[in-house]
Amino acid sequence: MPLTVRDLLAIPSLRLELAAGRAGLGNVVEAAHASEMLRPAAWLEGAEVVMTTGLLLAAQDDRDAWAQYAADVAHGGAAALVLGLGRLLPLQDVPSALAEAAETLGLPLLTAPERTPFVAVTKAVFGARAAEERRLLERTLRTQRRLTAATASGDGLDALLRAWQQATGTAVVVCDVLGRLLGAAGAEGTAALAEAAGILDAVALRGLRGSADGDLPSGRVQVQPLGASRLRGFVLLLGAGNAESRLLGSVLVSLLSVELERRHLADEPQRRRRAQLLAQLFTPELPPARARSLLTAAGVRSTAIRAVAVGTGERPGEQPDELAADLAMAAPGGLARVAGGCVELVVGDGVDVEEILRRFAPGRPAGIGPAVAPQHAALSLRQAHALLPTSTELGRPVTTAEAGSVRLLLRLGSPALLSAFADTVLAPLDAQDPAAALGETLRVWLETNGSWAETSKLLGVHRHTVQSRIERIAQLTGRRMDRIEDRVDLWLALQARESAPVLPDSAPSGAP
16 A cells, blocks of 8 residues: 555654644655745645755744745645754744644644654655555566466466456456457446447557557546557556556556467468368359358358458568458458468458458558359459459559449549640630530530430520530531540540649640
8 A cells, every 4th residue: 555644644763743634644655855945836746745844934933924835835736744843943833824724725734853853754755665666566476477377277368357357456358459349357348348449449550559548438448459460459458547457557468469369379270261161162163052051151141242352462571361360350251361462352242341451451452343143253353353453553442343434544544644635635625615615515415425405405505506516516626426436535535634633834725
């Protein structure tokens, strides 16, 4: 237990006596400081015993000065005030104004006789502090041995968490990287994880380098990442904690990391079995019944699935097997494998693949194949692989749905190239059509597949006006509107202008 003013008063050799401020006897004492300053608060850090003979104050003989002095000491966070009294000292009795002020402030006012030097009080305080720290260290070492024994007992995570909570009184919750509960002691784990979801996400962004404290509706929480070389999960310590739990926090994190690494290694045979199952699923011309049987064995109930290919690249310290294990854990069914320099996986059609990739494969090229019947998994995989070059160019995952669009192809071009192409084709219109009426008519006419009536209706102009404008566009651009090649050029130019930002000093030719 920490040293308090009451404990200090009970040390016989100091011969201290209480003069006022009994309400503060439970104040914790962390240091002792002798000072004859009139305003010592600026030099205090809190929890000190301030010792004085009242040398300067006694000379003033002013009641208000004593009251102001007591207030200054209290506001500085002092645990107590010790006043030295004696025949050869400035004061032989406690000034009534000082006693009254100390009582009002709840500041313990102790008196020390002349034969008790202030240094004896200082030695007593620091001796008691050293003894407490020694006891804390001994308790911590005993608790550490208990935690290590619990880890080595083979009883798993629950035994370790129970040993921690019983030894420190601090509630603890452990979850995996997806925030799924693995174990808890002293708290309702699911509720705690729900409250701390935002903090967990913030720590996850920094991986093993992250940690955070926060206030939940149920109290204070500290979140630490778990894992040796790769993030495996998180530990939540609930409540303010005590000195012992703070000292042992790093020990708990280390032991939990070992436990989660052990679990990861124990799951390796299961991951290999699922990788073999996935290889069978990617067999061309797989019978539908066999495909459904393979998915059922993996726990995937979807009637449609999609394949995903993730490039592993050649980054320093690259670990394709670890990436595959992460994706297998995150994807329902755990169907993932390393093949041909990529990680391949299969997920049900309803799974948010892009969120999984954002969390576990950030910055990596990834192709997401189309949703297909289970027997066509190989087809979805081929298309996923075909999207990897495009994903590399764009710097993000790409799906087959967008890969077939002209807009995606346009995004692969540089802004300068797209602007140049659009300006070359549309420059004659820019010069003659400052209000952009011709350009808008051309866009609507092309999008309605050359329908005069529909274009007229959408633009709110007469059909003859539409025909006149299209003829004018053909005349200005030199394009024949009955030729598919010319229509495609004009439409691509319009799309390119929408896709590419206008560059400085690259205004369309002929524009005012």
